[in-house]
Amino acid sequence: MPRKMAALASVLSAGALLLTGCANPSTGSAEDDPTKPVTLKFWHGWSEKSEVKAIDASIARFEKLHPNIKVKATGNVTDATVNQALRAGGSDAPDVVSSFTTNNVGQYCSSGMWVDLNPFMKKTGLDKTKVFPKTLLDYTSYEGDQCALPLLADAYGMYYNKDAFAEAGIKRSPRTMSELRRDAVKLTKRTESGGYQRVGFMPNFRLYQNSPDRLFAQWGPSYFGKDGKARLAKEKAAKEFYATTRELIRSQGGYGPLETFRTSFGDEMSSQNAFLTGKLAMHMDGEWRGLFMKGAKFKWDTAPLPVPDDRPETYGRGYLTGTVVGIAHSSTHQNAAWELVKFLTADTDQVVAFANAIHNVPSTKAALTSPKLDSDPTFRAFLDIAQNRYSTALPPSINGGQYVTSLQDFSYGVEAGKVHDLDAGLQKLDDEIDADNLQAQN
Amino acid sequence: MATLTNAPALRRKARRERLRTLGFLSPWLVGFTVFFGYPLIATVYFSFMHYNQIEAPTFVGLRNWRYVLEQMPLFGPALWNTLWLVVVMVALRVVFGLGIGLLVTRIKSGAGFFRTAFYLPYLAPPVAATVAFVFLLNPGTGPVNDILGNIGIHAPNWFNDPAWAKPSLVLLSLWGIGDLMVIFMAALLDVPKEQYEAAELDGAGAFHKFRYVTWPSITPIVMFAVVTGVVQTMQYYTQALVAGKLASGVSIGPGSVIQPGYPDHSTLTVPQLVYSLGFQNFNTGAACVLSLVLFAIAMAVTTLLMRKRAGLLSAED
Numbered sequence: 001m002p003r004k005m006a007a008l009a010s011v012l013s014a015g016a017l018l019l020t021g022c023a024n025p026s027t028g029s030a031e032d033d034p035t036k037p038v039t040l041k042f043w044h045g046w047s048e049k050s051e052v053k054a055i056d057a058s059i060a061r062f063e064k065l066h067p068n069i070k071v072k073a074t075g076n077v078t079d080a081t082v083n084q085a086l087r088a089g090g091s092d093a094p095d096v097v098s099s100f101t102t103n104n105v106g107q108y109c110s111s112g113m114w115v116d117l118n119p120f121m122k123k124t125g126l127d128k129t130k131v132f133p134k135t136l137l138d139y140t141s142y143e144g145d146q147c148a149l150p151l152l153a154d155a156y157g158m159y160y161n162k163d164a165f166a167e168a169g170i171k172r173s174p175r176t177m178s179e180l181r182r183d184a185v186k187l188t189k190r191t192e193s194g195g196y197q198r199v200g201f202m203p204n205f206r207l208y209q210n211s212p213d214r215l216f217a218q219w220g221p222s223y224f225g226k227d228g229k230a231r232l233a234k235e236k237a238a239k240e241f242y243a244t245t246r247e248l249i250r251s252q253g254g255y256g257p258l259e260t261f262r263t264s265f266g267d268e269m270s271s272q273n274a275f276l277t278g279k280l281a282m283h284m285d286g287e288w289r290g291l292f293m294k295g296a297k298f299k300w301d302t303a304p305l306p307v308p309d310d311r312p313e314t315y316g317r318g319y320l321t322g323t324v325v326g327i328a329h330s331s332t333h334q335n336a337a338w339e340l341v342k343f344l345t346a347d348t349d350q351v352v353a354f355a356n357a358i359h360n361v362p363s364t365k366a367a368l369t370s371p372k373l374d375s376d377p378t379f380r381a382f383l384d385i386a387q388n389r390y391s392t393a394l395p396p397s398i399n400g401g402q403y404v405t406s407l408q409d410f411s412y413g414v415e416a417g418k419v420h421d422l423d424a425g426l427q428k429l430d431d432e433i434d435a436d437n438l439q440a441q442n
Numbered sequence: 443m444a445t446l447t448n449a450p451a452l453r454r455k456a457r458r459e460r461l462r463t464l465g466f467l468s469p470w471l472v473g474f475t476v477f478f479g480y481p482l483i484a485t486v487y488f489s490f491m492h493y494n495q496i497e498a499p500t501f502v503g504l505r506n507w508r509y510v511l512e513q514m515p516l517f518g519p520a521l522w523n524t525l526w527l528v529v530v531m532v533a534l535r536v537v538f539g540l541g542i543g544l545l546v547t548r549i550k551s552g553a554g555f556f557r558t559a560f561y562l563p564y565l566a567p568p569v570a571a572t573v574a575f576v577f578l579l580n581p582g583t584g585p586v587n588d589i590l591g592n593i594g595i596h597a598p599n600w601f602n603d604p605a606w607a608k609p610s611l612v613l614l615s616l617w618g619i620g621d622l623m624v625i626f627m628a629a630l631l632d633v634p635k636e637q638y639e640a641a642e643l644d645g646a647g648a649f650h651k652f653r654y655v656t657w658p659s660i661t662p663i664v665m666f667a668v669v670t671g672v673v674q675t676m677q678y679y680t681q682a683l684v685a686g687k688l689a690s691g692v693s694i695g696p697g698s699v700i701q702p703g704y705p706d707h708s709t710l711t712v713p714q715l716v717y718s719l720g721f722q723n724f725n726t727g728a729a730c731v732l733s734l735v736l737f738a739i740a741m742a743v744t745t746l747l748m749r750k751r752a753g754l755l756s757a758e759d
Contacts, residue, residue, distance in 0.1 A: 084721065087495040111496040111724070206692050263602055263691055264582030329496070402723055405701050412706065428515075435513040439725060442492050442500055 030119075030334035038336045039070040043085075043094040045323070046358070047076035048269075050291075054357035058350060062343045069336050071096075079104055086113050086328050095331035096340050098151060102139040102321045102393060103401025107440075109142035110398045114326035116145045120338040131346050131364050133386075139393040140324050149345040150363035152355055153322035154286045155385040156214050158306075161187075162299035164198065164281040173282075173303035175315050177218075177244050180282075180306040181251055187281035188252045196253070196261045201282040203248045204258055205411050208268040209285050212411035213404055216241050217319035217392050218307050223403065224395055230403065230433035233426035240308060242414045242422060255416050271295065287382035291359040302381040304388075317390035318382075322363060361386045399440040403433045482737075489730040496724075506727035510735070514728070519707040520715040523608065524736075527678055527711065528743070531612050532671035536664060539622030544652075546623065547630045557627070564620030572684040575614045576601055580689075601689035604708040611681060611709065622667055629663040630656065669747050676740045679713040686710075712736045 032038065046055050052075050059071045074094070079101065085093050097114065099105075108114040121128055128137060132150060140148040160173050168187050174180040184200030191197055205212045219237035224230060232238045249255050265279065266272020269292065275283040276296055283289075284305060293300060307314045325344060327337045343350055348366040355362040356374045361382055367373070368387060385391055397403050410419070410429045419425040464471075489506055493499035510517055546556050563571065578586050579600035590597040598606040637655045646654065683702050690704035702718060703710025712732060720729030 080722065083724070087724070107724075111494050113496050206690055259602065260581050260599065262582075263580055263689070265691065399723070409701060409707075416706070418706070432513070432515055435509065439505070439509045439513075439728065440494070440723075442497065 027329055028115075028331040028334060030115075032333045032335050034066075034335040034339050035068060036336075037068045037070075038333050039072055040096055040333060040337055040340055041092075041094040042071050042073045042096040042098075042340065043077040043082055044073065044075055044098045045077055045100045051358050054354055057357070058344060058354050061350060061353075062340055065343065066339055069339060071340060083113075086330060089330050093330050094328055095333050095337045096325065097328055098323055098325040099148075100323055101401065102324055102396070103404055105140055105148050105324060105400075106142040106396030106398050107400030108326065109145040109147035109396070110440075113329055114147040115329050115331075115334060116147055117149060117326065117338070117341070118144075118146050120327075120335070120342075121146070124338070124342065126342060126346060131366070133363075133365060133368070135320055135391065135393050136322065136363055139321070139396060142396045142398070148324040148326040149341060151323045151325040151345050152351070152358070152360035153320055153363045153386055154288070155361050155382040155391070156209070156217070156284060156286055156305065156319040156321075157382055157385050158282055158303050159275055159285055159289055159293070159300055160282045160303065161275075161278065161280075162301050164278075164298070168281075173301070174306045176306050176309045176312060178309050181244075181248055184248060184282065185251050190253070194257070196257070196279070198278060199252060199258065199261060199280055201248065202252075202258060202262065202274075202280055203245045203415070204255070204262055205408065205415055206259075207262055207265075208274075208283075211404070212241075212245075212408055213394055214284065214319040215245070215305070216407075218305055218314075218317065219311075220314065220317070220390060220392050224397075228437070230430040230437075232407075232433075233423065233430050235426075237308075238426055239422055242411070244308075245411075245415060246417070249415060287361055287379060288359050290376070290378050300378075302378045304381070304385050314390040316384060316388045317392070318385035318388065320386060320391050320393045322361070397437060399437050402436050402440075406432050406436065485730045485733050485737075488726050489734055491727050493726040494724045495726060499726075502727065506731045510728050510731040516703070516707060516710060516715055517732070519703070520710045520712045521735075523703075523708065523710055524676065524678065524712045525739075526608060527611065528672055528675045530608070531615055531675055531678075532668060534612055535615060535619060535622055535671055536667050538616050539619050539667065540626050540660075540664070542619060542623045543626030543630055544656075547627055557623075560623050561620035564618045566618065568680045569684050571618060572614060572681045573688060575610070575617070576685055576688040579610060601685050601709075602705055604706040607685070607689075607705060607708040611685060614681060614685070625663060625667065626660070629660040633659040665747070669744055672743055672747065673740060676736060676743075677713055678711050679717070682709040682711050683714055 042059070044055060046052055055073065055075070059073055063069065063071060079099050082094070082097050082099065083104075086097070099108075109116070128146065128149075132140075136150040136153060137146070140146060140150055158173060164187055165171075165173075165183075168183075170183050170186060174183045180201060187198065187200030189197040202210075203215065204210060216237075219241050221235050221237045221241075222231060223235075225234075249258060252258060261279075262274075265274040266277065271277075273292065274280045275285070275289075276293065278298060290302070304316045304318055307317060325341055327334050327341060331337050344354075345351070346364060348364060348370060349372075351362045351364050351367040352370045352372045354360075355367065356372075359374070359379065362368050362370070362373065368383065373383070394401075394404060406429060410425060413419045414422070414425070488499065490501060490503060491499035492502045492505070542560050546553060546560065549556055566574075578584050581587055581597070581599040581602055584600075586600075587597040600606050600610045633656055637659075638651055641651045641655050686702055686704035686709045692704075702714040713736070716729050716732050716736070719725045719732060
């Protein structure tokens with residue numbers, strides 16, 4: 001029996017050692033010489049023809065400046081693919097990676113999956129505080145680890161149908177939540193059978209970009225306290241935000257009918273987009289929407305989203321996010337990779353050219369004030385939102401965007417009228433976020 | 443004395459026999475070790491570790507277990523949905539598959555057409571079939587609700603209603619019942635005709651013939667259908683994920699993370715939660731805990747079903 005036990009113990013120990021050995025993906029190094037010939041693998045998320053053309057043009061400009069560095073770009077890559085490739089390691093893993101969301105930056109930094117760029121900036125004399133706006137630096141770092149840099153930003157505002165406004169006798173876009181509700185009701189048109197021809201403003205959280213954190217940004221909430229614990233239950237704005245949303249839904253016919261109407265909408269990025277086809281009179285979206293509005297059969301304009309009635313001075317604010325770029329921990333060409341990251345994020349001419357090409361907000365202080373920027377007034381509105389001192393981004397978290405997902409889940413329940421005790425619900429949400437964050441710690 | 447003299451030779455023979463047996467068994471043993479034994483040990487090991495698939499794993503004791511069983515709000519709904527699907531979907535699939543099997547074995551003319559018609563949907567890939575169902579049952583634009591509306595029936599919101607989302611998945615699975623229909627058909631055609639004739643001579647009607655002739659003959663096949671159905675439904679993933687994502691209408695772009703289970707977690711299954719934890723949140727330890735819980739439940743249910751006292755199988759089966 002002892003021999004059998006010893007044999008079992010040996011097998012289990014060998015298994016555990018094997019598992020431990022398998023558990024560490026390869027790590028890279030910054031020992032390379034960036035002046036030596038090298039081919040970098042760069043993964044990004046752009047997939048539209050015009051966008052791919054723009055990023056390819058940027059890469060061509062970089063290769064002209066750095067003849068020794070070739071860049072092999074792969075587009076339409078999701079965060080999930082990047083995550084899995086970098087965790088699995090291997091020779092095909094990318095050197096430079098980008099993400100369309102800032103939500104995961106905290107996880108990228110805290111896990112060491114994207115390397116800290118501070119030493120590279122120090123080595124090449126780039127003062128990040130002089131180059132990038134503070135909000136953008138905040139959403140690309142976690143606890144001092146600057147593992148990403150902003151590669152263009154996104155600002156969220158309102159698109160509105162000027163023809164529908166004129167028809168309803170509304171002179172200008174709403175600036176407060178009360179005005180939004182009043183205008184939304186005026187602009188909503190029902191059918192005889194109880195359906196909708198057009199909804200004034202659909203706040204439903206599953207509509208295209210209507211993730212709850214984006215509209216909630218108009219209240220400028222604090223998600224975490226100084227102790228790092230979730231504090232939504234203590235945030236007075238949370239209750240105001242949900243009350244406003246519920247009131248917007250109720251005043252336009254109720255959650256069920258609005259959801260049924262929403263399911264009839266076409267794809268967000270297609271010509272069947274509900275705002276483009278006139279099914280929505282006002283719509284929250286990012287600055288890139290302008291590119292997709294070329295074929296609109298009505299006059300349209302842009303404006304900041306309304307703010308709470310008791311905070312009129314904050315009008316002009318909006319939610320900020322953007323594309324971020326970093327260097328993979330497994331890259332063995334990190335110095336060369338840094339040259340590409342530095343060019344894409346900090347070279348003013350490059351940033352302006354790329355911003356104009358894909359209709360995004362530039363992400364450096366110099367580029368934001370560049371006279372070469374697109375002068376289209378509908379785009380300028382978003383540049384103003386990006387520079388507004390009240391505009392906010394989501395705070396990074398060790399668990400990436402998990403707390404945003406939890407917030408979304410909770411918000412779906414609230415908008416459907418299934419959360420009867422908001423205080424208790426918010427406290428439960430805080431507990432859930434804290435438990436998730438604790439679970440993510442080593 | 444002769445036995446003692448031949449003892450070494452006998453031992454050598456026995457050893458050779460053992461080696462030969464092991465040789466024949468080795469492909470299975472290698473497969474079992476690599477694809478079952480190793481993953482199982484790894485899952486148990488990682489269930490006690492903090493491991494984000496980047497940093498080296500660290501021992502955290504029962505933290506992952508406590509997190510899943512006590513703190514994770516989605517564990518309850520996912521487990522409930524999975525068990526609901528196991529009970530309802532498996533039961534209805536067996537009843538429906540058997541019913542269709544009985545029907546097509548009794549049809550005198552056009553049997554080939556009906557067998558093909560019922561089998562064809564099974565050949566549709568699960569994703570394509572789900573996309574089609576979500577389109578057909580779309581409450582805003584789908585033809586099913588239009589038709590029901592025209593004949594005065596107030597149709598539900600199907601995949602967009604938490605109360606109807608799981609039944610919609612069951613409908614989808616019944617549409618693709620062809621696999622079970624073929625198995626039941628084979629079993630039904632295998633029942634000796636003379637037993638039916640004897641039963642008829644005894645004055646048995648259709649129900650009694652089914653109860654006393656057909657059912658005892660096909661119970662092993664029913665048992666097979668139930669056990670494989672339970673195991674498959676415990677792993678239910680693709681259709682629920684695709685239906686939830688499509689019906690929600692939420693844009694899925696390179697930067698978006700979609701929480702599975704739309705609407706209101708009503709289509710969230712344990713396998714989806716395992717994927718979400720392990721490969722979206724990289725919470726490997728918790729994903730392993732959840733996998734082990736699912737494994738334990740599947741083992742328990744299967745063992746229960748396989749026990750002869752369940753009454754479905756006789757000793758000869």
